[in-house]
Amino acid sequence: MALRLYNSLTRSKEPLHPLTPGIVRMYVCGPTVYNYCHVGHARAYVCFDMVVRYLRQCGLQVHYVSNITDIDDRILTAAAQSGESARAIAERFTQAYFEDMQRLSVLRADHHPRVTDTIPQILDLISTLVDHGHAYFVDGDVFFDVTTAPQLGELSHQDPEQQLAGARVEVDVRKRDPRDFALWKSAKPGEESWPSPWGAGRPGWHIECSAMSIAAHGPQLDIHGGGIDLIFPHHECEVLQSESATGKRPFSRIWMHNGHVMIDQVKMSKSLGNFFTIREVLAHHPPSVLRFLLLNTQYRKPVEFTPEAMVEASKALLRLQQGTFQLASSASAGVTEASSQWAPLAAAIASYTTAMDDDFNTRDAIATLFTLLSAYAQDAPKLSAADATTALAFLRRVEDVLSIGLFATPGSPQWASTSPLPAVPSAIEDAEVMRLLAQRDAARARRDFPSADTIRRQLSEAGIEVQDVGGTSTWRRR
């Protein structure tokens, strides 16, 4: 396997050599559940879902852990504003997160630990840091002492001396060094809190990921992922805490960071208010189209999210689905162990593998699909069922990784459409569409074109667009 992945720590592409041969320990920073996830979150989880799927297809056993941060300042703020309990808010948005991910075909991680279930491990980790002189206590709060960690700046590649030059946040005067960060925060009256040796409180922002990763994977892991905005301070702090507590380096062998989703060339973010939630987008587009859009750019590059981009994505995806549909209809159902001499297929398999092995270049991988389907369209008349069947097997393998609905059936929820899907099911049911289409096919077979056209017009008025592809008809909701 010639797989190479970009490591933010070394700033270069490296082969993957897991701590335990054949087994990949992987952790991805999950959401803080105080609101619905937006397209930016979707990108992160779709990208890492693709990574996990591809690694598994390469024969690696991936142990994938992704946390739920269900206690945090922002959740407490939301609770104070709405009057709801922090726990209720966290629970509600945790469920929403899982629903959104399921619709986007993001597989569940093997384990989704929650911060509130990990408090004992967090307290242990903080105690260890205090005992070893890496952390100190100041009236209710515990801070990490950055001067005890020589690896400061290693992951973010910052000169530690320069780090405060552009600081945007006011520095807590109780810190010994302005760069120190909170491991434990004392509770204000009424806030959800846990008892600790330092008084009632809750974990600081960074410690939970260290604790959960160590609990699940041990002191070291192979791949740690998240959005590029997490490199600093979040992941930098994780490195300092984890390595100082366990004495093992590196905490993670490979750090992977996905690029942002942009709106008008600016990062989509909650604080700027320029975001679309996943459910807003999915109210108007098939989930496969959003997933396709996100995977149609290499995961480290920024991706522009616009209505036009969604339309273009749906057109491109529709072509792939149409092509796959035609290929499937010419493949022989009985042939399973097919072999093919068809050159474009071998070329497609080779370039797909090269693209994916090169730090998961899904954009390039998708380009090979267009090339393959276009070659198929040209060569179709002279190809055997075995050729088609082998090509189809390849497309299935691709679909297992990308999960963009290549094998969607016409009219199904994953079938791309350029216009919004109705939020509520339209007046006409799928079964009724199928029945009318069967009637129309029969009419066409006996060359009764006026009847066929009447049915097509009738369906069109119900918002169903019918397309004749080869011998079969496909349809989609407009």
Added chain:
RNA sequence: GCGGGGGUGACAGAGCGGCCAUGUGCACGACUGCAGAUCGUGUUUACGGGAGUUCAAAUCUCUCCCCCCGCACCA
């Protein structure tokens, strides 16, 4: 200020020393009962500006310009 990532044809976006990326759009043609989808052919010197290295540069070096991201809120 410090650190990072970019600027590719009408648009989106790969490539990162020599070979047609790919998709969308547009134009013309083919096929189809019609429509659409599909197929073919185009869309003139595509690589931010300038200098250099090389037989050969979008790709390497230097320099300048512009955009974005991070700097203790964030996927």
